[in-house]
Amino acid sequence: MKPRQKRFVLILIASCLLVVASVIVKNVFNDNLVFFYSPTEIVSGDVPQKKKLIRVGGMVVRDSVVRHQDNTTVSFIVSDNVNAIKVHYEGILPDLFREGKGVVAQGKLDQHGDFMASQVLAKHDENYMPPEVADLLERSKDQKILGD
Amino acid sequence: MEWASLTEFFRMGGYSIYVWGSYCVSFFLFFIELYFMFWRFRELSKTEGSDKNLNGDVIEA
Amino acid sequence: MKKIVTEVIPLNFWKYSTPKTVFPIASKVIPMAFLFAVILCVAGIYVGFFVAPTDFQQGEVYRIIFIHVPSAWMSMFIYIIIVFWSLMGLIFNTRLSFMMAQSLAPTGAVMTVIALWTGALWGKPTWGTWWVWDARLTSELILLFLYIGYIVLGASIDDIRRSDRTSAILALIGAVNIPIIYFSVEWWSTLHQGASISLTAAPKMAASMFLGLCLMSLSFWMYTIGAAFYRLRIVILKREKSSTWLREFEGAP
The missing domain is CATH 1.10.287 (Helix Hairpins)
Known part of the structure; x- marks a missing residue:
């Protein structure tokens, strides 16, 4: 050669x-x-046990955010549309923390199966549009639901 | 036009540190890169017995 | 008849791949590339700040996209071009290929730093953190280490032939990281969102935002071309200081 x-x-x-x-x-x-696990994975015990801190990611369920009286403690439900986990958190929430939007919480499960978060991060999607367009989309989605 | 006033523009809806911090540092890094490149080229193109570099520019002593 | 053809084509090819022929071409390309970079950048910033509307969920902070996404793209593109030239150099044993690869690396490193820096400044107000160890951010950081490793390794070996080949092999090994960066948001659960722009789907953003992004990306391309050719001249000057063609070139301004 x-x-x-x-x-x-x-x-x-x-x-x-x-x-x-x-x-x-x-x-x-x-x-x-794996940056975070879905509520389903956590509920079914698919998460490695040796991990002390785990992250749960999913959508913040609409109307589930409860701000407690001291105004720093907040609880909300994270769902992947199959299972849901209640998350408790004390601290400042990121700007993009919204109901119906993505979130990643870091912490651990307590004995009741609730998630005690030490950090809450917002996970936004890849769509960018002006507010007016977003309003229009939202409205047409609502109309569609009513139509069904 | 998106902005009502110049202050409004510089405020960036309250995110001025993040937006301007991104742009200023990025352009500064480009500037640094170019500066070192130009400087290196000048050094190298100074040839013995010649007061001209490869662009034909006269280099001050 | 056949024999002539096989001999003529490589001859032309090699003629245009020597430092001697490329040096004057580079000198012509550089000012044009930088000029276009500035024009496109001004246009891109104008569109990005004065034409593109505010974003429905992030507000004004999303305008970091016009610098974050182009620099992140370039950090990957430049690495791919380095891999290409390294491969060409290793296969055909052409010194110019290695020079091209080396001329691109510092710009690639700068682009990676910019992508990471703007990403941190974007992550803090939106996600709530400067940095997380998710797959996208971690693999982009690895890319920075690869660029630094490539530059340092090349500079640390005195023998030019060995230096060229060793750093080229490092570049090839590091190529694994590029698909990892790009597909990380699809393969693993990450905090970083998926791609807004892809070849297979319509851009997930308003048209004017997309235009701003395109202009800035083209500007960064032009900057990269200008900077790479400029650095190519430096590499040629360093290596061929004693060759006669350079002296002749200097002698005839």
């Missing part, structure tokens, strides 16, 4: 190895880089 061909073969082999490596890295990431 000519040196150039040899090099080409070597590079081909290296590329194949890289693909294999990337598949492995992806699998490793799957176990360790």
